[in-house]
Amino acid sequence: MARERAAADEPQAQGTEAQPVFSTQSGVPIQERYGPEALQGWDPARQLGEAGSFPYTRGPYPTMYRSRLWTHRQVVGLGTAQETNERNKYVIEHGQTGLSNDYDVPTLIGLDSDDERARGEVGRSGVAIDTLRDMYDVFDGIDLENISVSMTINHPAFILVAQYIAAAQQRGFRLDRLAGTVQNDPLKDFYAQKTYRFSPRPSVRLAADLIEHCAQHMPRWNGISLNGYNIREAGSTADQELAFTFAHAIAYIEELLGRGLPIDSFVSRFSFIFNVHNDFLEEIAKLRAARRMWARLLTERFGARPESVKLRMHVQTGGSTMTYQQPEVNLIRGALQSMAGALGGVQSMAVSCFDEAYSIPSQRAQRLSLRTQQVVGFESGVTKVVDPFAGSYYVESLTDETERRADEWLARVDEQGGAIAAVENGWFERVISDTAHRQHLEVASGERVIVGVNSFEESEESEIETFRVGPGSEAAQLERLKEVRATRDDREVQRLLDVVQETAAAGKNLMPAVIDAVSAYATQGEITDRVLAVDGEYVAPAIY
Amino acid sequence: MIRVLLAKPGIDGHDVGVKIVARALRDAGMEVIYTGLRTTIPDVARTAIQEDVDAIGISNLSAQNVTMMSQLQELLIELGGDDILLVTGGSLLPEDIRALNDMGIEGVFPPGTANEDFITFIRQHVRTREGTEA
Numbered sequence: 001m002a003r004e005r006a007a008a009d010e011p012q013a014q015g016t017e018a019q020p021v022f023s024t025q026s027g028v029p030i031q032e033r034y035g036p037e038a039l040q041g042w043d044p045a046r047q048l049g050e051a052g053s054f055p056y057t058r059g060p061y062p063t064m065y066r067s068r069l070w071t072h073r074q075v076v077g078l079g080t081a082q083e084t085n086e087r088n089k090y091v092i093e094h095g096q097t098g099l100s101n102d103y104d105v106p107t108l109i110g111l112d113s114d115d116e117r118a119r120g121e122v123g124r125s126g127v128a129i130d131t132l133r134d135m136y137d138v139f140d141g142i143d144l145e146n147i148s149v150s151m152t153i154n155h156p157a158f159i160l161v162a163q164y165i166a167a168a169q170q171r172g173f174r175l176d177r178l179a180g181t182v183q184n185d186p187l188k189d190f191y192a193q194k195t196y197r198f199s200p201r202p203s204v205r206l207a208a209d210l211i212e213h214c215a216q217h218m219p220r221w222n223g224i225s226l227n228g229y230n231i232r233e234a235g236s237t238a239d240q241e242l243a244f245t246f247a248h249a250i251a252y253i254e255e256l257l258g259r260g261l262p263i264d265s266f267v268s269r270f271s272f273i274f275n276v277h278n279d280f281l282e283e284i285a286k287l288r289a290a291r292r293m294w295a296r297l298l299t300e301r302f303g304a305r306p307e308s309v310k311l312r313m314h315v316q317t318g319g320s321t322m323t324y325q326q327p328e329v330n331l332i333r334g335a336l337q338s339m340a341g342a343l344g345g346v347q348s349m350a351v352s353c354f355d356e357a358y359s360i361p362s363q364r365a366q367r368l369s370l371r372t373q374q375v376v377g378f379e380s381g382v383t384k385v386v387d388p389f390a391g392s393y394y395v396e397s398l399t400d401e402t403e404r405r406a407d408e409w410l411a412r413v414d415e416q417g418g419a420i421a422a423v424e425n426g427w428f429e430r431v432i433s434d435t436a437h438r439q440h441l442e443v444a445s446g447e448r449v450i451v452g453v454n455s456f457e458e459s460e461e462s463e464i465e466t467f468r469v470g471p472g473s474e475a476a477q478l479e480r481l482k483e484v485r486a487t488r489d490d491r492e493v494q495r496l497l498d499v500v501q502e503t504a505a506a507g508k509n510l511m512p513a514v515i516d517a518v519s520a521y522a523t524q525g526e527i528t529d530r531v532l533a534v535d536g537e538y539v540a541p542a543i544y
Numbered sequence: 545m546i547r548v549l550l551a552k553p554g555i556d557g558h559d560v561g562v563k564i565v566a567r568a569l570r571d572a573g574m575e576v577i578y579t580g581l582r583t584t585i586p587d588v589a590r591t592a593i594q595e596d597v598d599a600i601g602i603s604n605l606s607a608q609n610v611t612m613m614s615q616l617q618e619l620l621i622e623l624g625g626d627d628i629l630l631v632t633g634g635s636l637l638p639e640d641i642r643a644l645n646d647m648g649i650e651g652v653f654p655p656g657t658a659n660e661d662f663i664t665f666i667r668q669h670v671r672t673r674e675g676t677e678a
Contacts (some may be wrong), residue, residue, distance in 0.1 A: 105555045105606065117555055117582075120608050125556075194557025194581055234560055320560075324655040357655045358637055359607060433563055440564045444659050453656040466637050468607060542580030 021447055025279035025439075026237035028401050034393035042396060047292070051345075051386045053306075055295040057288050057399065058387035059345040060310040065383035070341075071348040072377070073150060073314065074370050077102030077126035078360055079473035080480065081137035084127040088142060090363065094370055100150040100350060101138065102126035102360075103160075108195040110156040110528030113477045122474040125360055126152075130481045130523045135163035136170065144173050149180035150225070150314070150348075155197040157184035158210045159524045162514040165218075181222040181271050181314070184210050187248040187419055190540065191429040192230035197528060200423045202535035206510065208255040213511035215266040222271035224252060225314065232275035233320045235436020238286040239402050241275060243409030244428065246297060247419040253302060254418075264308045267298060272313040276337040276344070278321050283337070284389055285398035287313070287344025293403050297410075314348035315341045322356040326452035327464050330354035334369060338376045345387060349373055355466055362467035429543045481523070488521040496520050501530040546670050547597040551579040551588040553612055554604060561633060561655070562603035568659040574666070585612055589619035592628055598670045599629040601651075601662075607635055609652075610643045617647065629669050631662065 022030045031038075049055055052062030061067065074096055076087045088099055103126040106118035112130050113122045122128050129135055139149070153160045161182050168178055186203035189196040198206060207224060214223030228245035236244065249270060256266055274290065276283045294311040298304040317337035322330040334351045341349050351369040353361035361369070377383055389395040416422040423429075442448040449455045496517040503513040510531070517527055548569055552562050559581060570576045577595055579588065592600050602612055609632045620626050631651030632644065644652045651669065653662050 105557075109555060111555070120611060121555060121606055124606050124608075189557075194559060196557075358635060436560055437564060437567050440568075444568075450656070454658070463638055468637065540581065542578055 024238075024282040024398070025277060025448070026239055026282060026402075026405075028282065028398065028405070034397055036393065038393045038397045042400070044391070047396070047400070048390060054299075054309070056291040056310050058390055060291065060312050060347070062386075064345060064386045065342075065377075066386070069377050069383060070346050070373075071098040071148065071314075072096050072370060072373050073098040073100045073348045074350050074366055075100045075102050075152070075316070076366075077104075077152075079123040079127065079469045080477050081127060081129070081134040083123070083469075083473065084138050085140055085142075087363070087366075088138070091366065091370065092142070092147070094367055095374060096370055098148045098150065098348060099142070100152065102152045104128045105195065107156070107160075107524065108153065108193075110159070110197050110524060112523045112525030113474070113481050115525060120474075122477050123469050124474075128477045129160060129163065130477070130525070131484045131521050132163050132166050132170075132518050133480065133484050133521070135160070136167040139164075139167065144168055144171070145177045147179075149178075151180070151182045154183050154186045154189050154193070154195060154227075155203060155206075156524055156528055157182050157186075158206050158510060159514055159518065159527050161210055161214075161223075162511060163518045163524070165515055166519045175218050177220065178218055179220040181225045182210065182214075183227055183273070184224045185227040185248060187251060187423055188227050188230050188244070190423045190538075191432055192227075192234040194540075196538050196540065198531065198535055199538040200420050202531075203538075204251055204255050204420060205507075206531070207252055208259070209509045209511050211252065211256060211266055211269075212259065212261065212509060215261070215269060222269050223266075224269075225271040225273050228272065228274045229316055231432070232277060232318070234432050235439060236432055237405075237435055238277065238279075238282055239405035240409055240431065240435065242286065242290050242293060242402070242406040243413065244419070245272065245274070246294065246406075247410055247413040247422070249294075250297075250301070251419040257302075263298070263302045263304045267302070267304055268308040268310070272311060274313055274315050275318050276315045276341045277318045278333065278337070280336055280340050281395055282398060282402070283340040284343045285395055285402050287315070287341070287346065288387075288389075288395075288399045289403040289406065291345075292399070293406060312347045314350070315344070315346045316350040317341070317352045319352040319356050322352050322354065323450065323453050324357040325461065326458060327354050327357065328462065329452055330356070331368060331372065334372050335376065338373050339380065339382065342376050342380070342382050343389060355464055358464070358466045359468055362465060364465065365467075426541060426543050433543060484521050485523075492520050493517070493522045493526070497522055497526055497530050500527055501533055504531050504534040546574040546599065546666065547577070547595065548574050548599045548601060548666065549577045549579070549588065549592050549595060549597040550601045550603070551583055551591075552581055552603045553583050553585050553588055554606060554608060555582055556604065556606045557581055558605045559603070561605075562601075565601060565603070565633070565662065568663065569666070572659075572663045572667075585615045586619060589616060589623055589625065592620070593623050593625045597628060599631060599666050602630070602632045604632070604634040607637060607640065609634060609636060610640050610647075613644060613649055614647060617649075629666065631666065633657065633662070 051058035211223035214221045228241040232241045291311040295309040298309040351372045353365035355365045500513045633653035636654045
């Protein structure tokens with residue numbers, strides 16, 4: 001603590017001791033300066049290439065933001081379907097170019113709003129979706145053929161996308177014109193977000209059902225968005241974030257190849273979401289390394305064609321970096337992280353809201369996050385040139401080193417027997433838990449400075465306006481669900497649920513049966529229960 | 545040795561914080577029992593009595609701390625565990641912190657709390673309650 005006091009009280013004393021440890025946030029040692037010797041043996045043709053060409057280090061498209069800026073996709077999701085619909089329309093009105101919806105915890109784990117376990121959580125941290133009616137209302141009045149939609153759902157993803165398909169068809173949209181992304185990456189839930197329900201192996205099969213269905217019927221829809229974001233939020237380093245995300249991808253790819261699908265028939269629709277954390281240059285390097293690593297991995301391990309191996313990514317700035325202390329300072333963190341995302345060449349972005357450590361965002365906080373990425377996108381000038389850091393001695397070295405470290409972690413996952421085995425034996429959980437602990441100790445000891453938390457504290461905290469979903473929202477949702485249950489044809493619902501269960505037991509692709517069931521207003525909880533009846537519910541060990 | 549039960553009742557899965565607290569308390573020489581995810585307040589209360597703990601820490605990131613802590617207080621009175629020290633942490637709105645203080649729960653720790661703050665709090669309050677020089 002003594003050191004922070006000195007730094008706070010005597011700024012002139014910082015001098016050479018300003019940062020006691022010279023390494024990146026993920027622990028990569030940093031030399032005093034980088035020159036040509038840092039890139040000895042570095043081959044620009046092999047390591048860099050051109051933007052839009054293998055290995056895509058400089059970006060997936062030749063002209064990048066000169067042709068098209070990234071999609072501004074702030075996350076929305078609260079209360080009932082109508083409340084979320086209003087917020088969706090609000091962000092579109094303010095210049096948002098894609099939608100992204102978050103679901104409440106009961107929806108994330110396949111519980112209906114009227115389930116005992118859902119009490120107090122309905123609509124609290126995302127929108128509650130029980131039936132087709134909710135999904136219909138979330139997008140009511142929104143032109144789904146002209147705005148892309150991202151859905152943050154994993155274990156029950158196959159059910160929610162089935163609802164989305166049914167709702168879009170009811171409104172007369174053509175499936176082949178719908179653009180969007182569903183997260184559908186259940187593996188990370190076992191050790192990061194912890195919204196698991198199905199066991200690891202069945203969950204991979206369900207994810208593959210959805211990817212397969214999208215590949216066949218929805219050419220503009222990404223049936224999976226591999227999620228490094230939550231792995232990072234759970235405490236990983238940047239290189240672990242890449243390695244574990246790709247390890248998951250390998251597990252889904254192997255499942256799909258096992259069904260006889262050729263790699264190039266589906267892998268180009270794999271999308272990614274990564275985090276952008278505090279270490280500005282390391283994050284730029286990470287995003288560049290991600291594209292190169294993916295391109296090499298798909299080519300070398302699976303023999304994919306060069307045009308199938310472009311990594312396209314969404315990033316969200318680090319929610320866990322948003323501090324409770326001096327929350328307005330989070331706007332600055334968001335701006336820097338957003339800038340790193342832009343310099344890293346992303347296709348879509350959300351900036352975490354400055355009130356994130358308190359609650360889900362207020363409308364004002366949401367608007368400021370959108371404005372942040374608009375300032376970076378339209379005013380900063382960094383979008384006018386492709387991959388501005390190409391050839392930088394330091395950033396290229398760090399890109400190489402991040403890739404090297406990520407490759408090492410990936411080899412360790414392989415040693416475990418792959419991602420599914422590493423989930424089952426608790427290896428991922430232990431690695432993440434150890435890394436999170438180590439990073440926390442760095443903050444506790446003051447080795448890593450977090451402004452307002454362990455340095456530059458203020459005794460008088462400014463209170464901000466915070467948002468909370470009203471208690472009326474839960475009651476309204478329960479009422480809506482009751483109405484749907486009362487007006488639907490129960491015998492038909494039961495018959496279609498039986499078909500879902502039989503299909504699951506037979507190990508066939510569940511999507512057609514689930515689309516039929518949701519169209520008859522079967523709830524997502526009912527469908528989840530039928531699948532659990534076949535595969536059993538996952539119970540995680542407490543590892544800490 | 546001070547025995548602490550850490551729990552994360554409800555269905556929210558964000559457990560990075562509670563696990564870091566578990567390690568910090570263990571490193572500080574306390575005995576820690578962590579219930580894991582998806583437990584309920586009644587289970588927490590029963591476990592606390594069975595394990596004869598000195599303190600219970602509840603982590604919640606869905607802004608349900610007030611509801612959960614008041615349910616826990618009531619159950620502990622019923623079960624004869626009202627001498628157990630209660631602390632809580634997570635995403636807390638300022639009005640929630642005030643409400644918890646009004647309920648007599650002073651150990652309220654928002655994100656970014658330094659380890660020594662909750663460690664010291666638990667040590668001092670458990671000692672006061674036991675009236676010993678532990």
